[in-house]
Amino acid sequence: MFYNLKESLEKPALYTKSKEAFWDDEYISKQMLKAHLDPDVSGASRKLSFIEQSVSWIKEKIPAQTYPELLDIGCGPGIYAEKIALENYQVTGVDFSKRSIDYAKKSAQQHGLANTYYYQDYLAMDLKQSFDLATLIYCDYGALSTKDRQTLLHNIYQHLKQGGKLLLDVFSQKFYQQFQEEQKWENCENGGF
Numbered sequence: 001m002f003y004n005l006k007e008s009l010e011k012p013a014l015y016t017k018s019k020e021a022f023w024d025d026e027y028i029s030k031q032m033l034k035a036h037l038d039p040d041v042s043g044a045s046r047k048l049s050f051i052e053q054s055v056s057w058i059k060e061k062i063p064a065q066t067y068p069e070l071l072d073i074g075c076g077p078g079i080y081a082e083k084i085a086l087e088n089y090q091v092t093g094v095d096f097s098k099r100s101i102d103y104a105k106k107s108a109q110q111h112g113l114a115n116t117y118y119y120q121d122y123l124a125m126d127l128k129q130s131f132d133l134a135t136l137i138y139c140d141y142g143a144l145s146t147k148d149r150q151t152l153l154h155n156i157y158q159h160l161k162q163g164g165k166l167l168l169d170v171f172s173q174k175f176y177q178q179f180q181e182e183q184k185w186e187n188c189e190n191g192g193f
């Protein structure tokens with residue numbers, strides 16, 4: 001595919017959506033899955049040690065005994081979903097990457113887990129089921145426009161039981177203040193990400 005270099009370097013207005021598929025793009029989704037599955041890289045999922053600490057935190061603060069049915073929104077290939085299921089939650093995951101959902105389904109089957117996964121856009125999700133707890137992990141919320149945030153929160157609300165909880169994982173103020181924007185160039189002989 002030919003890209004206009006000058007156009008590609010222009011900074012888009014905040015929250016401008018790509019006209020092309022991103023999460024479902026053949027090349028991007030393949031590299032994304034690779035990044036998800038690397039326990040030492042915090043590109044697509046966080047590093048494994050952090051994920052394990054997070055799952056311990058979730059089971060302590062929002063226990064499965066009180067919140068058994070959990071919906072993981074933007075679940076990727078089910079890295080969190082599987083660890084959460086091992087803590088006795090009944091887990092349903094939703095993601096808009098077909099490759100990740102296919103991987104998650106296969107992996108759950110291989111590990112004997114009863115996780116359910118749906119290939120759906122969380123901005124239009126309709127699962128006809130309600131949950132005790134919803135999670136949105138790894139800062140997706142911050143990438144959404146104000147309008148999309150409203151849509152997503154409305155959709156989540158529609159999928160929660162009365163008294164249900166939403167666990168929203170966002171970057172902290174401190175992280176934001178220390179964040180430096182940059183543009184980098186690399187020559188990737190074998191294809192990069």
Ligand SMILES: C[S@@+](CC[C@H](N)C(=O)[O-])C[C@H]1O[C@@H](n2cnc3c(N)ncnc32)[C@H](O)[C@@H]1O
Pocket residue numbers: 023036044045046073074075076077079080094095096097100120121122123136137138140
């Ligand atoms: C940063 S990754 C985090 C994945 C997972 N929560 C984790 O931490 O391992 C964001 C995920 O959200 C999914 N996603 C992005 N936009 C989505 C949408 N509109 N509907 C459903 N999933 C979406 C992507 O496919 C990707 O798997």
